[in-house]
Amino acid sequence: MGSVEIPIGERVRFYRTARNKKQAVVAGLAGISENYLSQIERGVRTPTIALLHQLARVLDVPVAVLIGEPSLEGDSVLHPVAGQLQRVLTTYDVPLDESPDLPALRARVESAWGLWQGSTNRFTEVSTLVPDLTRDVQGAVRALRSSTDASSRREAYRISADLYYLLRTFTKRVGRTDLSLMVADRAVTAAENADDPLRVAAAKWNLGQILLSQGEAEGAEDVAMRSIEELRREVPERHPDQAALEGALWLVAAIASGRRHDHWTARERIQGSATEAAGDAGEGNVFWTVFGPLNVGLHLVSVEMEAGEVAEALHIADQLDVNHSPSLERRMTFALEVARCYDQRQEDAAVILHLMNAEASGPEDLRYNTLARDLVRSLLKRARPTFQPQVRALARRVGLLD
Template sequence: MVASDLPIGDRIRHYRGERRQDVVAGLVGIAPDYLSQIERGLKVPSLPILHAIAQELGVPTTALLADMAVGSRASLDTTEPAIVRALMGYGSPCSPSSAEPTALRERVESAWRIWQSRKTRFTDMAGVLPGLIADAEHAARTARSAMDPAQRRSIMRVRADLYFLLRSYLRRTSRVDLSMMAADRAVRAAEEADDPLRMAAAQWNLGHVLLAAQELDGAEQVALRAVEELRRSPIAEPDRVAMSGALQLVAVVAEARRRDWSAARDRLRNHARPAARSVGEGNIMWTVFGPTNVALHEVSIEMEAGDTSEALQVADDVDTSDLPSMERSFTFNLEVARCHHLRRDDAAVLLNLLELEDLAPEDLARTPLARKLMLTVIRRGRTMHARQAEKLAERVGVF
């Protein structure tokens, strides 16, 4: 069985298997070049030709038709339904004791460590988040009716941290709409906690959702406004500098995606990099801010600007092995793979994809760019590389 969003051409190539392209084309009665263009997505066959190809390949015509348009949200939605139900309705708490602030804090921090480090993080979150959401919301309702302001603020800090995690999870499972909801709840929880650091982190999370929604101006404005607010906040200097640096990187991404390369480079050089050098490697509010993360953004800028040689040169000096977040390592290696893709170096693309499979197989299966790179190697790579890419696609569920 193939993925529902797989294009027609890739389906034909998959079912053709080891059979020679020119032989199949000849039996169908079309030119080999025409079949090649169909498989590469350059031509769309008429229904009679599609029916003839299906008959020759021994599959129903419907097997060659994609169920939905590539790139649609539904085709990539991998959100666990139980998490959505908990998010929308909260559900019943597991037990009264599980909503105690200290225990709840430990559970949320454990969930964050799982999310940032495990290869099976999506599967693991399916078992962790529903109950955690229900208990956090139960604790919040209880705390609002209690008389102890300190306990209420403690619960709200935990709730904010949980919704930071949900924002990231939902974004990675292609639910930008629910990710926005989670970011908004994080903002409200941070405000109820009256915690300046978490209020800044909530704006950082909101900025990332706005980037995902292509609201670039909004993302930049949110981030820079939070930087200004941090300057007036009574926060310890290292935390303030690190959080400000993380927010500056949100603005850097927004400028790069607007193709304002000069502004993005200047902001990274004059604001984010000095902050990173000042505080060193860290993970303030789960942002993974530090010199390595700044270098990863530099690679992204040069890649987006089309200077793949410079991007790969910068990437050569980056070591992600000690990053606390596997997700950042995955994103970096995927961007390196994209650089090689732009240089049409399919062997290097395949090598990076295989490394990504070892690093984070569940992320590889869920990331649209990774799926696109796999299909590109299958379509245009040398026979050996195409076969390896097709086996990889089968392992992660594209085919």
């Protein structure tokens, strides 16, 4: 028995017919052929992120609606910890520890980040930690908010900001984009209260990420560009950490340009400003942004793919060694991007290979990634009989088939 969730293509067809729009009209406004739209609606092809944003604009619906990400979910939807985490984030009557152990809290946050970026079972492992960790960190901040110990108060805010960075990416990937936006905003406030310009830049990078995922490309671009100016003003001395955060913000601005179909500006920002920053920063993981020359290359692959330059995207991908990335998530995302490129060319053997590479880096990610699951659905419908055993086995592992 298959999954009950509705494929992206069926959602596109539903909203197109509900708005009484012909395929030819929607395809033309989205900049694709009518045949291509037909294949998307039938589940034969999977749209790129950029195309999903374009279709959402044409159909006048949020991107999250086409992807199938509800803004509010109960405890049993997508991940059982989502509802519990929401209650923790919105409850303020827990007993306060007047003398919180800040070094221990710091160690717990960094341990959770280590699992999130380095464990193949990151959803399972991190979900067991974040409710209590969030409760304890928020309690520490409230306990020290009026403390005369300025050093401890600032450290509590720094720990809080770092935790909210983690919660931003975790909640987004379990389908709670509403919580993701909430914690991204709280991270900005915490970093500002800590009077830490580098953390403020990291918080703005996190905010830009969630705005991009919600289809707010202009908002993300504005946040990134303003933050670059603020960072240069607050930290005028160029050093690796400053360069890494500035470069990460340039990548947000570049992706935002691509989402607005200004691919030339996206390329210029990556090949110019982001590449320069990567040269100054080197490979690193400042505030868990995983920024460096490799990450710049990964973003260029995404821009070329979303621009429709699949051959160029694959050419760039062939020159990247993602095994050097400290983040398993980035390795998984890269494999998924390459799989998407081959899906555009309907080279099913290559799609299967790279989906399996993605699964090796993040087996749980594929279960929570709607677009990855749609790639598998497309293969189920069109793959040749010789590939069906591998495709069906993969579909079972990601929860599409029993």
